[in-house]
Amino acid sequence: MTKSFGSQNIWRDVSLTLPAGEVNALLGPSGTGKSVFLKTLIGLLHPEQGSVIIDGTDITQCSAKELYEIRKLFGVLFQDGALFGSMSLYDNIAFPLREHTKKKEDEIRRIVMDKVELVGLAGAEDKLPGEISGGMRKRAGLARALVLDPEIILCDEPDSGLDPVRTAYISQLLIDINAEIDATILIVTHNINIARTIPDNIGMLFRKELVMFGPREVLLTSEQPVVKQFLAGDRFGPIGMSEEKDEAVAAAEAAMQAAGISGGGTKDDFSEIIPQVQPNPDMPVRQASIRHRQNVLNIINDLPPNAQAAIRASIAEEDRRAMESPETSATLVAMANHQFDYPAGHGFQAYDGATEQISTAGMATAVIDAPTQVVETPTEEIVVTEEITAVTDEGQASSRE
Numbered sequence: 533m534t535k536s537f538g539s540q541n542i543w544r545d546v547s548l549t550l551p552a553g554e555v556n557a558l559l560g561p562s563g564t565g566k567s568v569f570l571k572t573l574i575g576l577l578h579p580e581q582g583s584v585i586i587d588g589t590d591i592t593q594c595s596a597k598e599l600y601e602i603r604k605l606f607g608v609l610f611q612d613g614a615l616f617g618s619m620s621l622y623d624n625i626a627f628p629l630r631e632h633t634k635k636k637e638d639e640i641r642r643i644v645m646d647k648v649e650l651v652g653l654a655g656a657e658d659k660l661p662g663e664i665s666g667g668m669r670k671r672a673g674l675a676r677a678l679v680l681d682p683e684i685i686l687c688d689e690p691d692s693g694l695d696p697v698r699t700a701y702i703s704q705l706l707i708d709i710n711a712e713i714d715a716t717i718l719i720v721t722h723n724i725n726i727a728r729t730i731p732d733n734i735g736m737l738f739r740k741e742l743v744m745f746g747p748r749e750v751l752l753t754s755e756q757p758v759v760k761q762f763l764a765g766d767r768f769g770p771i772g773m774s775e776e777k778d779e780a781v782a783a784a785e786a787a788m789q790a791a792g793i794s795g796g797g798t799k800d801d802f803s804e805i806i807p808q809v810q811p812n813p814d815m816p817v818r819q820a821s822i823r824h825r826q827n828v829l830n831i832i833n834d835l836p837p838n839a840q841a842a843i844r845a846s847i848a849e850e851d852r853r854a855m856e857s858p859e860t861s862a863t864l865v866a867m868a869n870h871q872f873d874y875p876a877g878h879g880f881q882a883y884d885g886a887t888e889q890i891s892t893a894g895m896a897t898a899v900i901d902a903p904t905q906v907v908e909t910p911t912e913e914i915v916v917t918e919e920i921t922a923v924t925d926e927g928q929a930s931s932r933e
């Protein structure tokens with residue numbers, strides 16, 4: 533898509549696919565058009581070129597009636613909360629239910645109070661938006677975004693105005709919702725901690741373009757100066773106070789940097805991928821993480837070497853943690869009636885005498901539910917799909933494709 537206001541172009545040729553059911557983040561300096569992008573996705577703003585295809589319908593071309601129906605799939609948290617000032621929080625949160633459903637008031641009450649509780653606003657539901665803190669308004673906006681159990685959730689800076697602990701709770705809530713209802717989520721954020729631990733995929737807007745969009749490891753290990761500067765939060769680099777930094781300033785800064793003067797940024801190593809936040813134990817396995825792994829393995833050979841290494845390390849770490857979970861290993865041991873030996877690195881040796889290294893392909897429980905395995909050779913060059921239809925008492929796969 534390309535979007536301008538009058539003669540001011542905001543961004544051009546932005547193309548991306550949000551993989552269904554995955555959690556995505558969009559980063560970018562202030563003013564690069566992230567909020568405009570979200571509003572374009574729901575048809576509140578219209579790109580002058582391009583299309584927005586949702587479930588096969590191009591919402592830039594469809595009728596007003598179709599757009600109205602498609603909007604019901606969305607839950608949107610606007611950057612400013614966008615609450616109705618003259619309505620209580622309760623009525624604000626109930627609004628989509630009254631507008632889009634025929635639910636009776638007692639059912640509406642049950643849903644609203646459930647969401648109020650989820651975002652930690654119990655007791656504040658009768659207050660007006662003007663009577664609560666900025667962070668509370670943000671959480672009320674999120675509660676309202678969630679009442680219709682949306683298939684697509686867009687959150688414009690869910691963390692802004694929230695303290696670090698509440699931010700962690702909101703992030704956890706989004707991961708739990710993704711596990712529970714498989715919603716496709718797009719989070720616009722400046723919060724690097726969220727970017728590192730929450731999304732499956734990350735994109736970044738800069739200088740009117742989408743710099744990148746893909747598996748989180750690609751951006752987090754990127755060598756691009758703009759990405760590194762943004763992640764580190766440093767004033768030295770291509771991003772300036774206004775978008776364009778002139779050459780004299782850039783040269784002066786480079787000299788300061790060479791002299792060891794701090795640009796205020798963190799020295800954290802973002803290429804060391806830290807594990808993603810997992811759903812709470814009472815939640816189902818996140819199907820998105822299984823699909824995401826498959827999607828990533830399909831394209832891994834086309835990614836930069838840094839990203840490939842980081843992805844392999846993430847997968848090995850996820851597998852290791854899955855194997856440590858008592859539930860998972862108990863199921864596996866019960867299935868094969870054999871001791872599993874799980875060496876460091878990729879995959880695990882399934883049983884005595886097995887020659888293959890079988891990766892757990894997402895979650896180890898997938899072994900039970902869907903006996904299709906991704907098997908990687910030790911050289912990691914060939915990916916074979918193998919189906920084990922039964923495991924005998926001796927622990928041998930009795931037939932395979």
Ligand SMILES: Nc1ncnc2c1ncn2[C@@H]1O[C@H](COP(=O)(O)OP(=O)(O)OP(=O)(O)O)[C@@H](O)[C@H]1O
Pocket residue numbers: 537542560561562563564565566567568569611
């Ligand atoms: N309705 C509008 N009419 C005209 N210009 C607009 C409109 N909405 C946004 N803009 C302009 O589009 C640009 C991008 O704005 P946007 O709010 O999307 O930035 P952003 O990336 O979300 O920034 P921030 O991180 O500060 O929220 C800005 O220059 C803004 O002035």
Ligand SMILES: [Mg+2]
Pocket residue numbers: 566567568611688
């Ligand atoms: Mg914005």
